[in-house]
Amino acid sequence: MGPNEAVLVDVGGDPDAIDRCLTELHIKKIPVLLLTHFHADHVGGLDGVFKSRTVSQIRVSPLGDPPLTTEYVSQVLRDRNQSASVMTYPEQFEINGIKFTCLWPSQLILGQGSDANNASVVIAVKVAGIDILLTGDIEPPVQEEIVRTIRPINFEVIKVAHHGSKYQSSDFAAWANAEIALVSVGKNNGYGHPAPETISLYELTGSQVFRTDRNGDIAIVVRDSKIRVATHR
Template structure:
């Protein structure tokens, strides 16, 4: 039977004869190991509050989507709301946000807009952004629940493929820009049977964000957001915008469902993929095939059901991640 050699036997004879030198070298060896570990491990930790330098947050709102794009010290854009007001409030408090420059609603599924009325009633909201396929009747119904409580009605903006917008929408210094890659203005170009759940998924606003740093220690952060987009619509986006898609962060489409496909992941080439998903959900999200593909591509992946809220900032040494658990 072979025996594993002891560390002492692996050291040169002169080291074994000089205990002081041996221990000094052991300390040096340990320091080198620790340094290598720090250098190769993603900067990832958890805390009770979001870091002061966050630029993007994916909120843990259960089985739904809600994300924050940093605009100021305590203001942000809310991209989708989830349908759990208390969960959304927890994320806003974690992020230190008390004012919304805009609420962007990607499409007409309640796990993406269900807490919109609560957001309007609870925080100052300056603007609302939707696609042409988010029915005005639906918005009127949602806003009607709180209209008497509002000091002013938020301005409504409709965006479609080819649009570009800078935030804040006032004359202040632009902190974030968004290029709208989907949906197209022609309903017949949207895959799926009209008014089906699949068709609604494919009306999702797909936006490529460029988020400016708040201080000189950060760099611009690029994020591609996808709503509940399915694979067939993703192929059209790849055809039209392939070379413009690469981004540091990808919001994985449709909570990582199998139908979202993997082609968009390949085209975006993200350093980080975030998955908004509820723990133990009945849909089987995220699908194992999507998670296995992300792992095979060696893309760092964080999930709200496992890590909670996910805060991201971009620095010259890479992405910094902080989670709430």
């Protein structure tokens, strides 16, 4: 990635928070912005991304659900004279040697949990010889479909699906086989995330678990093909 550039996957729920984060990281250019799905905690901060920054390309889930937040995204993009295009399996793109591969959705699985969650775009990222899996909020029906249809990759890092909710597939955790599992979750949230059984599941697969409610900001640093996890509260 070039100086002051970043590919951004989801934007949180608060425009001021994402603007502050990107400012602290000195990010001025976003070649690709991916919104995995349209729940407010993943797209609500969108307007803050465009403050003093350029966004070249915007990719989204194929399912415009829930309608209210989907319309919010559409309105922000209209106001900025931007447009978005859908991302689905097996699309790939590469930016400055970093490879992004869409593993899901290859179809829509409806009526088995949250339709919006299960339409999340799932991305495998290969950077500096390290494989990273970004899972959106996919639930067990999709997790199990990925296990059934995609060959194992043995990821070094996984972003645990749906903020570490209790709805996880043990087969999916074993399929990912990640050294490091990251849980993006708000402190003292009303959903009880992350579930203790989900933390145990990933620890039992051999993952070292880091969670934002306890560890604060988390950065994965790759040097000489070795991974270091940096945290900051």
